[in-house]
Amino acid sequence: MSASDKLIELDNVRKSYNVGQPNEAEVLHGLDLNVRRGEFMALIGPSGSGKSTLLNIIGLLERMSVGRYLLQGEEVQALDDGGLTLRRRSTLGFVFQFHHLLPAFSAVENVTLPVLMAEGRVSSKHEQHARELLAAVGLSRAMDKRPSELSGGMQQRVAIARALVMNPALVLADEPTGNLDTASSDEVFALLRSIHAERGTSFIVVTHDPRLAARCDRTVELVDGRIARDEVAKHG
C-alpha cells in the first residue's frame, strides 16, 4: 500500500473513560487499523465492543487516550478543536442511525447546511449540486419537504446526500439501516454501494446486520475493544 493510498492509519490506539477515577474503564485496547482510499469496510461486533467509540475517534468527534492517528497522512493528535472541526468538515461525512436531520430545515436545506457553515451562504451552484444529490438518492419529489414529512428511509437518504455534499474522502455510517425495515434497509445499503462505485468515496459502516456486513469489501470485527477479525471479502 503506497502512502498516497492510505486514508487512515491507527497505531496502538487506546481509549479510556473516567481517567483517574475509581470507575476508569478502557474500551479500546491498542488497536492497529489501516483504511485505504476507496475501501468499503464494515465494522461489526457485539454491543459494547467499542465500535461507536472507534468510529467517533476516526470521525474526530472524540480524542483517543493513547496512540497515533494519521488522517490522509496528517497526525491529528496535535490538532486543537478548531483544527479537528475543519478537518471533519473537509474530509469526513457522517450518517447516523437516527438520521439526525435538523427538523426546522427542508431536505435540500439540510443537505446544503455543511456548505452554509463553510461559506456563510449557499450559491445557486451549490444548491444545484444538493438537488442533484437528492435526485441521485431518489428524492426528486421530496426536496423541499421537512424531515417530519418524510419516511425513515427517505430521511436516511437525505442524511446520505448531506454526508456527500462536501465531496468527503470518507463517509462514516453508524448503523445507517438500524432504524429501518428490511426493504428500506436494503435500499439504503444498495444506495451506499452505488455511491461508492460511482464516486469512489471510502465508507466505514458500523452494522449489527451480518447480511449487510457480508456485502462489504472488508469486515473488521471488534470484540471487547480489540480487533478479533479483519478479513477481505472474496467478492471484494
Added chain:
Amino acid sequence: MVSWLGFELRVALRFLREGRMQTLLIIVGVAAGVAVVAYISALISGLQGSTLTKTLGAQAHITLRSLDDAVTPARLADGTPALTETQPRVQRLRSVANWQALLPLLEQMDAIAAVSPMVSGSGLALRGEATQAIALMGVELDRYDRIVSLRSKVVSGTARLDPGEAILGRDLAADLGVRVGDRVTLQTTVGGRNVSDALRVTALVDLGVRDLNRRTVIVPLRAAQSLLGLPGGATVLDMTLKDVWTASELAAQLRQRYPYKVESWQENNAQLVSALNAQSVSTSLIRGVVMIVVVLGIASVLVVSVVQKRREIGILRAMGATRGQVLRIFLVQGAVVGALGSALGIVLAVALIWAFTHFVRGSDGLPLFSITLPLATALKVAGIATVCGVLAAIAPARRAAAMDPAQAIRI
C-alpha cells in the same frame, strides 16, 4: 468569500421559529420590560421637565447681589480679635456695586443667555381704603422678559413698562379691586420718610404661585430706584442660562471671580433638587431591576433551548460547525429576541404615553404635563435591551459551544 454570520443567522432564526410559542412569550416579556423602562423614562423626564419649567419659569437661574453686611469684631493693636460676641447686623437695601460695568461682562459669557438688573424691596399698594403689602420689583421689561417670560404670563392687558406704568399680580389686583388701565398708588419708606408714586396698571400676570400673584408689583427700573431710595442702583442681577444644570458650577465660578453673593437656583431650591435626585435614583433602580428581569427571562429561555437542541448542536458540530459558530448561533438568538422585543416594547410605550396624555387629566381638564418619548431615548432603551439580550445569551451560548458532539449525538 464567507458571508459574515450567514450560517449563524439562518440557524438562529430557524431555531427561534421552531420554538414558536417559547419565542413569542419571551419577545412579549422583553417588550413588556422595554415598554416599562421607556414609559417610566418618558414619564419621569416629563414630570421633572414640567416641575423645573414651573419652578424656574418664575425665577432666575443665578442671582447676584452685594455681600451681606457683617459686623467686624474689634481688634487689639496686635490684631487679636476682642469683643467677639457680636450681634448680626440688619441687612440694608444695597445696590450691587458697579453693576453697570458688570452687566456687559456677564452678558459676554457663553453659558449665560440673559442678564436683567432689578431693584426689589417692599412697600404698600394703596387704592381707596384698600392697602396691601407688596414686593416691589423694578426692571427693564425686555431684559426681565428673557428671564421669566413675563409676557407669556399676562392674563389681562398688554405688558408695557413705560414711565408711570406698572404690572400687577392677578390676585393683588383682585384684592385691590384694580383693573387694567386703573391707577394704583405705591408707597415705601426711605430713611423714615414716606415716598409714594401713582402708576397706571398696564397688565395683570399669573406667575404660577398664588403668594407671588398676591404681592408682586413690577415697575420700571427708574421708578423702583426712586421709590426705594437707590438712585442708579440695582439690588440684584438675575441671570438665565442656556443649560439650567450648569447653574451651580457657574455660580461657584462667579463667586471666585467677583466679590458678590452669587446663588444658583439649586441652592435656592435645595429641597426640590433633592426630590428630583431621589426621583432619578428611584427611576434608575426600577429600570435596572426591569432590565435584570429581562436578562434573566431571555437567559432562562435560551438555557432551555440549549437543552432542547442538544442533538441538533451535536449534528452541527459533527458536520463541521466550530465552537465559535455554535456560540454565535445562540448570541444571535439573544440579539434577535432583544431587538424584536425592543421594537414591540417601544410601540407599547408610545401607546401608554398616548393613553396617559389622553386619559389622565388634572382637575382643570387639561393634561397634567406633556410626555414625549424622544427618538434618542427610544433608540437608547432599545439598544440597551438588545445588548442585554446578547449578554443574557452568553452563558447558554457558552454551554452550547462547550457541548461534546459525540455525547450530544448519542442523546
